[in-house]
Amino acid sequence: MNSKQKIQQVAQACDDKQAKDIVALDMGDVSLVADYFLICHGNNERQVQAIARAIKETMEEMDVTIKRMEGFDQARWILVDLEDIVCHVFHKEERDYYNLERLWGDATKMDLNLESSENDYEL
Template sequence: MSKEISIKETALLAAEAADDKKAEDIEILNLEGLTVIADYFVICSANSDKQVRAIYRAVDEKLSELNIEYKKVAGLDDARWVLMDYADVVVHIFQKREREYYDLDRLWADAEKILRKEGRQT
């Protein structure tokens, strides 16, 4: 028996899965009222294409356990920027250079930040 979870909880679970794979600079942006694209963006950074794919798999597995399946995924071939579209939640997994270049954080600066977890210290 599966429990219904909110859109916000879906975004939080995606961020948690990314964190489990050591994603850096994890943010959840609340886009409600700002765009019809999605209600939440989950944005995170990775150090390599291998880590991007590991984060992708972790998010997919965690949400699939709750019968939440993405509608579309893009960018897996190069794994420089993977976008997972869950309709109301869009997960962006960037390699650092691509995140700096596209700068979604600045583009959506008006969005409320639900979560901001800074990079890891090594």
């Protein structure tokens, strides 16, 4: 499975848990940290944890190793490191404060074709 297929699966897992404003950034030309960033948020700590857990479970089902997961207990900003993809699952307040999309504004936003039409995606 390549990185583009993987990020699509991760985004769908987030969408299934009703994550808000799911954004995927192609980091290839702007950072050596990862090929892609996936950024989304939940409205409360419980939802943030559910989204991160869904990412973990989806990737484990596909035999993708989770390199590291940080911030799960506090559930304000959970980072899920899939090596080539770094997922940032924020609480809404933290997402507004850190504004990673602006920080990494040079990165190209990917088009995510998610099954749900309930969310308003910023692509």
